[in-house]
Amino acid sequence: MKTDDITQKLGVTLKEFLGFLKKELHKKVLELDTNIKSKDYFEELTRVSNSLEQYVQKDVSLFYVGFLGSYSSGKSSTINSLLQLWDTDKARIVSNNPTDTSITLITNQNNVNNVFTFAKEGAIPIRTYTNFDSPLLENIVLMDTPGSGDPNIIESIVRDSLPLCDLIIYTLNATAPFTDVIGK
Numbered sequence: 001m002k003t004d005d006i007t008q009k010l011g012v013t014l015k016e017f018l019g020f021l022k023k024e025l026h027k028k029v030l031e032l033d034t035n036i037k038s039k040d041y042f043e044e045l046t047r048v049s050n051s052l053e054q055y056v057q058k059d060v061s062l063f064y065v066g067f068l069g070s071y072s073s074g075k076s077s078t079i080n081s082l083l084q085l086w087d088t089d090k091a092r093i094v095s096n097n098p099t100d101t102s103i104t105l106i107t108n109q110n111n112v113n114n115v116f117t118f119a120k121e122g123a124i125p126i127r128t129y130t131n132f133d134s135p136l137l138e139n140i141v142l143m144d145t146p147g148s149g150d151p152n153i154i155e156s157i158v159r160d161s162l163p164l165c166d167l168i169i170y171t172l173n174a175t176a177p178f179t180d181v182i183g184k
């Protein structure tokens with residue numbers, strides 16, 4: 001059996017299982033609404049289920065490169081350099097403070113119908129920016145993520161991006177390299 005078939009089967013089974021857990025009686029028995037630990041486990045399973053669904057649905061002809069890391073670590077700057085956007089009106093906003101509040105998927109106009117805007121239940125909105133005709137973006141989608149000082153938000157973005165991204169570039173601020181908090 002191919003890996004993708006296994007993933008698909010696993011996704012379907014997990015979805016069924018979650019449906020089973022969502023039944024009123026089961027919810028009560030497992031204390032899904034009242035017990036914080038049960039709630040956490042349930043959310044974790046839902047996250048895995050969503051991730052599997054995203055992975056199976058995504059167009060495999062596109063290669064996703066995610067830029068992750070704490071704010072002001074140079075994610076948007078690197079994208080500007082890669083796509084030669086500096087001093088153009090398409091340049092990503094670069095700042096010493098957290099500016100971006102959404103995840104942006106950047107690719108050529110030609111890919112607009114294939115780019116996967118993964119549905120997420122979390123708080124971070126996702127936008128697509130496809131006003132490009134760059135040789136680099138022919139089969140590639142770059143993902144710029146919000147710079148956040150909050151390690152929980154970064155962790156949430158990392159977890160949600162992992163199933164979608166084929167490559168993740170994690171940038172570090174040279175003046176604030178790995179710490180216990182970021183490294184967790």
Ligand SMILES: Nc1nc2c(ncn2[C@@H]2O[C@H](COP(=O)(O)OP(=O)(O)O)[C@@H](O)[C@H]2O)c(=O)[nH]1
Pocket residue numbers: 069070071072073074075076077078093094095096098146147171
């Ligand atoms: N010294 C230095 N500063 C950089 C470098 N890359 C970005 N910066 C600066 O770091 C700040 C944050 O950059 P930005 O690209 O907005 O980071 P992001 O929040 O991760 O997207 C800006 O003031 C940039 O000019 C680099 O390679 N070296």
Ligand SMILES: [Mg+2]
Pocket residue numbers: 075076077093094100144145146147
């Ligand atoms: Mg940025």
